[in-house]
Amino acid sequence: MDTDINIQIHSLPAVVMLEATLPDKLINDLNEYLDEYRETAEKKSLAHTLVGQIHQGEQLLMDHKHDLLKDYYQFITNMGVSYLEAFGNITGHYHKNRMVDIDELWSVHSYEGDYNPIHDHGTKTLMGISTTTWTKVPEQIGKQGDATETPQDFSLYNDSGACDGFLAFTYGRNEIMNTQRLRPPQSCSIKPVVGKQLMFPSWLQHMVYPFFGEGERRTVAANLNCWDIETHEEENVKKFNQFCRRMWLDNCDENSAFGAIKLTEEEYRTKYNTWLLEKYAEQLEKNNEST
Numbered sequence: 001m002d003t004d005i006n007i008q009i010h011s012l013p014a015v016v017m018l019e020a021t022l023p024d025k026l027i028n029d030l031n032e033y034l035d036e037y038r039e040t041a042e043k044k045s046l047a048h049t050l051v052g053q054i055h056q057g058e059q060l061l062m063d064h065k066h067d068l069l070k071d072y073y074q075f076i077t078n079m080g081v082s083y084l085e086a087f088g089n090i091t092g093h094y095h096k097n098r099m100v101d102i103d104e105l106w107s108v109h110s111y112e113g114d115y116n117p118i119h120d121h122g123t124k125t126l127m128g129i130s131t132t133t134w135t136k137v138p139e140q141i142g143k144q145g146d147a148t149e150t151p152q153d154f155s156l157y158n159d160s161g162a163c164d165g166f167l168a169f170t171y172g173r174n175e176i177m178n179t180q181r182l183r184p185p186q187s188c189s190i191k192p193v194v195g196k197q198l199m200f201p202s203w204l205q206h207m208v209y210p211f212f213g214e215g216e217r218r219t220v221a222a223n224l225n226c227w228d229i230e231t232h233e234e235e236n237v238k239k240f241n242q243f244c245r246r247m248w249l250d251n252c253d254e255n256s257a258f259g260a261i262k263l264t265e266e267e268y269r270t271k272y273n274t275w276l277l278e279k280y281a282e283q284l285e286k287n288n289e290s291t
Contacts, residue, residue, distance in 0.1 A: 138215025165211030
C-alpha cells in the first residue's frame with residue numbers, strides 16, 4: 001500500500017492586492033510637483049468632496065497630465081493592467097482588452113491628529129481600481145511595528161497594536177472568536193513606507209489612523225477606470241469601431257501621396273491597436289471632463 005499522501009494548502013482569496021516599490025525618480029517627481037503646486041494659487045482643494053478629516057493639512061486635486069507626472073501616469077496605468085492580469089491568474093476570471101486610465105488623482109497631506117474615517121472609492125466604470133502611494137512618512141510612524149520588525153519592514157499584518165498613521169483595510173466580519181473558529185482575519189493594518197504603492201479594488205473599505213508628533217504623512221491616491229472595449233453592449237462597440245474608422249480614414253488622407261503605402265482598415269487596426277486604445281481612452285476622458 002502506497003503510504004505517500006499528497007497534501008496541499010489552499011487559501012481562498014477574498015481580496016486581490018498588488019504591491020509595488022516605485023523608483024526614487026517617480027517619488028521625487030511626485031514630491032517636486034506637490035511642493036511646487038502647494039505654493040500656487042491654482043491649487044484645488046478636495047476637502048469638500050473627500051471624507052478625510054484633514055484639519056492640519058490639505059487634500060489636493062492633481063493634474064495627471066502635468067509634465068512631471070507623465071512617468072507616474074504611465075506607471076500606474078501599466079500597473080492597473082498588471083492588476084487585472086493578476087486577478088485573472090488568482091481567480092480564473094480574466095478581463096482582457098480593458099483600457100485602464102486615471103479617473104482622478106489627488107494628494108493627502110496629513111499632520112498630527114489628521115485621520116481618514118472608513119470609506120471606499122468610486123469610479124466611472126463598474127470595475128474600478130484604487131491606489132495609494134506613500135511619498136513622505138514621519139520617522140515615528142516608521143519605527144512602529146512588531147518587535148521583530150526593523151523600521152523599514154513592510155508587512156500586511158501588524159499584531160503589535162501600534163498603528164499610528166497606519167492604513168487599515170477591512171473586508172468582512174471581524175469577531176474576537178474568529179481565529180478560534182478557524183476563520184482568518186478579515187482586516188489588516190499596513191505600515192506606511194516611502195516608495196510603496198498598493199493597488200486594490202475600489203470597493204475595498206479602508207481607513208487611516210491619526211498619528212502624533214512632528215512631520216508630514218504624504219500620500220498620492222488615484223482611482224482608475226477599467227473601460228470594456230470588447231463589451232457585449234453593442235453601442236460601446238459601435239462607438240469604438242467608429243472611432244477606429246475615423247482614425248483609419250485620417251491615416252489614408254495623410255498617405256494619399258503617390259507611392260505612399262496604404263493599409264487596409266484591418267491592417268491599420270492590427271498594427272496600431274495599442275495606440276488606438278490609448279487614444280480612445282483619452283477621448284473618453286475629455287468627453288467626461290466636458291460633461
